[in-house]
Amino acid sequence: MITLSNLISRIPGGIAQGIIWGIMALGIYITFRVLKESDLTVDGSFATGGAAAVMMITSGISPWIAVICSFLIGILVGCVTGLIHTKMKIPAILSGILVQFGLYSVNLHIMGMVANVSCNPSKNNVFITMRSIPKAILVGIIFAAVLIAIMYWYFGTEQGCAIRATGNNERMAKAQGINVNNMKVIGFALGNGLVALAGALMAQYQGFSDVNMGRGAIVIGLAAIIIGEVLSEIIFPKGCQFFTRLIFVIIGGIVYYLIMIVVLWLRVDSNDLKLATAVIVMLSLAIPNLKKGE
Amino acid sequence: MLRIENIKKTFNPRTINEKIALNGVDLVLNDGEFVTVIGSNGAGKSTLLNAIAGVWLVDEGKIFIDDVDVTKLPEDKRAKYIGRVFQDPMMGTAADMWIEENLALAHRRGLKRSLRQGISNSERETFKLLLKEFDLGLEDRLSTKVGLLSGGQRQALTLIMATLQRPKLLLLDEHTAALDPKTAAKVLDVTEKIVRKSQLTTFMVTHNMKDAIIHGDRLLMLNNGKIILDIKGEEKKKLTVESLLEKFEQASGEEFSNDAAILG
Structure with missing residues (x-):
C-alpha cells in the first residue's frame, strides 16, 4: 500500500543505511576526488569487509576487533590494486576491475565457500543492527565523525599533502621529490580500507554478509559524492572547507538512500533501480563537463 | 656543480620514428654559473634539460651533480638536488x-x-x-x-x-615562452634576482636569442643533439644576435631555423 505512514516508517532505516553508504563513499572520495582515479576494486572490497567481519563475529570475536580487521584487510586489497597499477603499469581502472573480479573467489573462500552467511544479532554480538535503528544511526554518526576528523587531519599532514599533489599534478609532484607511485598505493589502500570497514558495518546492520553485497558499490559511492557536492554548492555557493565537503559526502549517502526509499515506496520495480541510479550518476558527472563546453 | 659526460639518447630506437636527440653531450657547469641554452627547433635543448632532470634515463654516458652520480636515479630522487620551472605555467604548481x-x-x-x-x-x-x-x-x-x-x-x-x-641546480625550461612579453620580462626579472641573490647554478633553456645574450654568464648553442657553441666571459658580453647567428652558421654549416628565436 502506498501510504504516507508507510513511507515515514521507513525513513529512519534509510538514514542508518545511508550513513553506512556515506562512510563507504568517503573511501571512494579518496581515490576519485583526491587521487583523481577511478577505483573499481570497491565492489569487491566492500564484500570482503563484510565477509571477514561476519566470519569473525560468528566465531565469537569482538565486533570492534572484527571491524578493525576488515579495515586492515581492505588496506591490503587496496595495496594490491595500487601495486598492479604502479608496478605492472596497468591502467588504474583495469587494475581495479581485475582485483574486484578476483576478490569474488577470495570472498567465497573467506565465507567457507558459501555465498551468504547470516550473522543473527540475537545470537551474535554486534554493535550496529537494523533491530535497533536509533542506536544504529548514533553509532553510524559517531563512526562518520571520527573518520572525517582523521581524514581531515591526515590530508593536512606532509604525506596527505603529497597524495593531494599527486592527484592534482603528477609532474609537479615528481619535481618536488614526491614518489608518486607510493602515494597512489597509499591512496588506494586507505580508500579500500574505508570501503571494507563500511562493508563490515553493513553486514552487521543487515545481519548477513553476501558475496554480491558490493555489486554497484562504486556507483552508489559516486552518487553519494555527487549528491553531496550539489547540495554543498547550493548551501555554500562560495565553496567550503575540506572538512565540510567530507560531511556532505555522508549527507549525500543519506540523501541517495532516502531517494531510493521514496522510489521503492512508489512501487517502482526494484529491478529498474540500478538503471535509474546509473542514469542519474551519468548525468551528474556530465553536467559540469557540458557546462564548461568541453 | 654539474658534470655531464658523453650522454646519448635516442627516442623510438629501431623504428621508423627513430630520433637521435642527444648525440654525445659533454658539459661542466661550475658552482654559481648561470648558463643560457639556445638552439633551433629540435636541437635537443629541452631534451638535455629533461636528461638532467631524470624525466627518463639516458642510453649512454654519466651525469654527476656535486660528484654524486645521478645517472640512474629516477626523477623524484633527483629532485633533492634540482629546482625546476616548466614551460607550461600549469605544470609547476598544484x-x-x-x-x-x-x-x-x-x-x-x-x-x-x-x-x-x-x-x-x-x-x-x-x-x-x-x-x-x-x-x-x-x-x-x-x-x-x-x-x-x-x-x-x-x-x-x-x-x-x-x-x-x-637547489644545487636550477633548471628553467623556456619558462617565459608561454607568457606575454611584459609578463615574460617581469618573470625574467624575478629569475635574475633569485639566481644572483643565492648564486644558483642555473641552466636556462630559452627560445629567445636576446634573452640568451642578455642573461647569464655563459651561452650554449645546441644543434642536432650536440653542443656546437660554448661562449663565456668577455666574448659572451660582446655578443649580438647577428654575431651569434654568424657563429652558428660557421659552426654548423646550416642556417638557423627558428624565426621566433631571431625575431623575438
Whole structure:
C-alpha cells in the first residue's frame, strides 16, 4: 500500500543505511576526488569487509576487533590494486576491475565457500543492527565523525599533502621529490580500507554478509559524492572547507538512500533501480563537463 | 656543480620514428654559473634539460651533480638536488591547492613526507615575507587556490618554489615562452634576482636569442643533439644576435631555423 505512514516508517532505516553508504563513499572520495582515479576494486572490497567481519563475529570475536580487521584487510586489497597499477603499469581502472573480479573467489573462500552467511544479532554480538535503528544511526554518526576528523587531519599532514599533489599534478609532484607511485598505493589502500570497514558495518546492520553485497558499490559511492557536492554548492555557493565537503559526502549517502526509499515506496520495480541510479550518476558527472563546453 | 659526460639518447630506437636527440653531450657547469641554452627547433635543448632532470634515463654516458652520480636515479630522487620551472605555467604548481600549500610542498623537496602537519605557522610567516619581497601581490593571498592565479604569477611562484630550498641546480625550461612579453620580462626579472641573490647554478633553456645574450654568464648553442657553441666571459658580453647567428652558421654549416628565436 502506498501510504504516507508507510513511507515515514521507513525513513529512519534509510538514514542508518545511508550513513553506512556515506562512510563507504568517503573511501571512494579518496581515490576519485583526491587521487583523481577511478577505483573499481570497491565492489569487491566492500564484500570482503563484510565477509571477514561476519566470519569473525560468528566465531565469537569482538565486533570492534572484527571491524578493525576488515579495515586492515581492505588496506591490503587496496595495496594490491595500487601495486598492479604502479608496478605492472596497468591502467588504474583495469587494475581495479581485475582485483574486484578476483576478490569474488577470495570472498567465497573467506565465507567457507558459501555465498551468504547470516550473522543473527540475537545470537551474535554486534554493535550496529537494523533491530535497533536509533542506536544504529548514533553509532553510524559517531563512526562518520571520527573518520572525517582523521581524514581531515591526515590530508593536512606532509604525506596527505603529497597524495593531494599527486592527484592534482603528477609532474609537479615528481619535481618536488614526491614518489608518486607510493602515494597512489597509499591512496588506494586507505580508500579500500574505508570501503571494507563500511562493508563490515553493513553486514552487521543487515545481519548477513553476501558475496554480491558490493555489486554497484562504486556507483552508489559516486552518487553519494555527487549528491553531496550539489547540495554543498547550493548551501555554500562560495565553496567550503575540506572538512565540510567530507560531511556532505555522508549527507549525500543519506540523501541517495532516502531517494531510493521514496522510489521503492512508489512501487517502482526494484529491478529498474540500478538503471535509474546509473542514469542519474551519468548525468551528474556530465553536467559540469557540458557546462564548461568541453 | 654539474658534470655531464658523453650522454646519448635516442627516442623510438629501431623504428621508423627513430630520433637521435642527444648525440654525445659533454658539459661542466661550475658552482654559481648561470648558463643560457639556445638552439633551433629540435636541437635537443629541452631534451638535455629533461636528461638532467631524470624525466627518463639516458642510453649512454654519466651525469654527476656535486660528484654524486645521478645517472640512474629516477626523477623524484633527483629532485633533492634540482629546482625546476616548466614551460607550461600549469605544470609547476598544484592548481587545486593553496599558495601556501604549494610552497610548503616545495619547502620539503627531497625530504621524507611524514605525518607531521603539512605546513607550520612559522613557515606561513616566512612565505609571506618572501612573497612580499617579490612584489607579486600574493602575500595576502596565501590561502588562495593557485589555479586562480595568472600565468605570470604562477611562473613566478614556481620559481620561488624551485628555490625555496636552495637547489644545487636550477633548471628553467623556456619558462617565459608561454607568457606575454611584459609578463615574460617581469618573470625574467624575478629569475635574475633569485639566481644572483643565492648564486644558483642555473641552466636556462630559452627560445629567445636576446634573452640568451642578455642573461647569464655563459651561452650554449645546441644543434642536432650536440653542443656546437660554448661562449663565456668577455666574448659572451660582446655578443649580438647577428654575431651569434654568424657563429652558428660557421659552426654548423646550416642556417638557423627558428624565426621566433631571431625575431623575438
